[in-house]
Amino acid sequence: MSTTPSTSVWRDGLLTALAPIIWGTTYIVTTELLPPDRPFTAALLRTLPAGLALVLWCRRLPAAGFWGRMALLSALNIGVFQALLFVAAYRLPGGLAAVVGAIQPLLVMALAWAVDQQRPVRLAVWASVAGVFGMGALLLSPDTVWEPVGIAAALAGAACMAAGTFLARRWRPDLPVLAFTGWQLLLGGAMLAPVAWIIDPPLPALSLLNVAGYAYLAVFGALVSYGLWFRGVARLSPVAVSSLGLLSPLTAVLLGWLLLGQSMRGLSLLGLVMVLGSVLAVQWAMSPPRRTPVIDAAPSAADGVVRNPV
Numbered sequence: 001m002s003t004t005p006s007t008s009v010w011r012d013g014l015l016t017a018l019a020p021i022i023w024g025t026t027y028i029v030t031t032e033l034l035p036p037d038r039p040f041t042a043a044l045l046r047t048l049p050a051g052l053a054l055v056l057w058c059r060r061l062p063a064a065g066f067w068g069r070m071a072l073l074s075a076l077n078i079g080v081f082q083a084l085l086f087v088a089a090y091r092l093p094g095g096l097a098a099v100v101g102a103i104q105p106l107l108v109m110a111l112a113w114a115v116d117q118q119r120p121v122r123l124a125v126w127a128s129v130a131g132v133f134g135m136g137a138l139l140l141s142p143d144t145v146w147e148p149v150g151i152a153a154a155l156a157g158a159a160c161m162a163a164g165t166f167l168a169r170r171w172r173p174d175l176p177v178l179a180f181t182g183w184q185l186l187l188g189g190a191m192l193a194p195v196a197w198i199i200d201p202p203l204p205a206l207s208l209l210n211v212a213g214y215a216y217l218a219v220f221g222a223l224v225s226y227g228l229w230f231r232g233v234a235r236l237s238p239v240a241v242s243s244l245g246l247l248s249p250l251t252a253v254l255l256g257w258l259l260l261g262q263s264m265r266g267l268s269l270l271g272l273v274m275v276l277g278s279v280l281a282v283q284w285a286m287s288p289p290r291r292t293p294v295i296d297a298a299p300s301a302a303d304g305v306v307r308n309p310v
Contacts, residue, residue, distance in 0.1 A: 009236065009287045016232025017244045017279075019225040024251025026221055028259060033213030035204055039086030040196035045214045047078055048189025050222035054182025062183060066173050070183055073171075076164030078188020083195055084157035091150030102135040103128075103155075105243040105282060107162035112238065116170075124239055127281035131246050134274025137267050138253060161245070166238045168230065177231045184230075185222055236286070243282035246275050 034042055062070050105128040112118040173180055206214075232241050250272065 010283070012232055012235045013240065013244070013283050013287075015228055016236060016241060017247055019229040019232070020245050020248035021251045022220050022225040024248040025255060026217065027252045028255050029213050029216055029221075033209050033216075035206070035210060038196075038200045038203065040083060040192060041200045041203060042214070042217065043082040043086055044189055044192040044196040046189075046217040046222050047082065047185045047192065049218045050226070051182050051185025051187070051189050054178050054223060054227075055186050058176060058179035058182055060175055060179040062173055062175060066171075069167075069171055070173070071187060073164055073168055074184045074187035075191060076160045077168065078184050079191030081157055081160040081164065082188065082192060084153045084160065088150050088154035088157060091147045091153065102132045102158075102246055102249075104158045104162045104165075104245055105131070105239055107159055108166050108238045108242045111162065111166045115166075121239075121285045123285035124243075124282050127278045127285065128239075128243060130274055130281075131243065131278030134271045134278055135246060135249060137271030138250070138275060162242060165233055165242050168233045169238045169241075172234065177234060178227055181223075181227045181230045185226060240283055240286040243279050246279055250275050 030042060106125070109125060109128070168180075175183075229241070232244070253268075253272075
């Protein structure tokens with residue numbers, strides 16, 4: 001049974017969407033299973049063990065001339081992004097960090113326009129704007145505090161991830177996806193190590209729940225999810241991939257509603273529908289057009305063949 005390009009793109013999109021859905025469970029795992037007030041330690045234990053395991057499993061080195069780019073991608077996608085993500089999350093109540101981070105697809109389109117001279121697809125632009133407003137309706141409240149450092153961290157984090165997604169697609173190293181993922185996690189985790197050592201307090205004696213939480217973040221929150229994410233980066237357009245990131249805060253809100261009893265108002269439900277519609281619209285706009293088979297027409301006089309009269 002043959003697979004059309006359109007079907008393959010949607011299948012790749014569904015697999016890639018699993019990554020931000022898994023990332024959306026990070027909030028509830030962190031608050032319910034991990035020791036408090038150790039954001040950089042959590043980011044370190046999330047990335048470094050998974051990266052080391054993938055590098056040892058794949059045993060593939062980047063090309064000699066690619067190490068500089070690999071270091072930059074590791075910083076943008078893992079090291080700096082994870083640090084800024086946790087700073088924003090701890091300083092911005094009410095999910096404001098997720099609202100600010102929702103501009104990521106627009107940033108990727110701006111990069112594609114500025115660097116590759118690719119005019120953005122109008123439907124994708126409007127759908128991304130609708131996603132920002134939908135995330136705002138889903139998460140914002142009248143009591144939201146606009147803390148300047150948190151806002152700056154959220155904006156910088158969204159810019160880092162947008163640039164990392166765009167450059168990972170643009171450069172496309174000659175590495176298997178798992179090796180490419182592993183090196184970024186390893187190098188990015190190594191960048192986080194001194195930050196966690198200097199800023200976070202030492203870990204207390206860990207309970208079984210703490211160990212399970214850290215193990216979940218490393219295996220599913222990094223190894224599995226980033227493998228799916230960079231597989232999608234290699235197969236889909238950067239705009240389509242970045243729009244799927246909206247599923248992360250959406251998942252976090254739904255888990256808070258289902259497991260923690262957090263309320264959802266009518267405006268929140270409208271925002272949920274807008275976010276889902278935005279993600280689907282961007283995927284539709286960025287998918288390749290469906291090819292129609294060409295059927296050979298019967299010869300005519302215009303082809304130089306004279307038909308016998310009836």
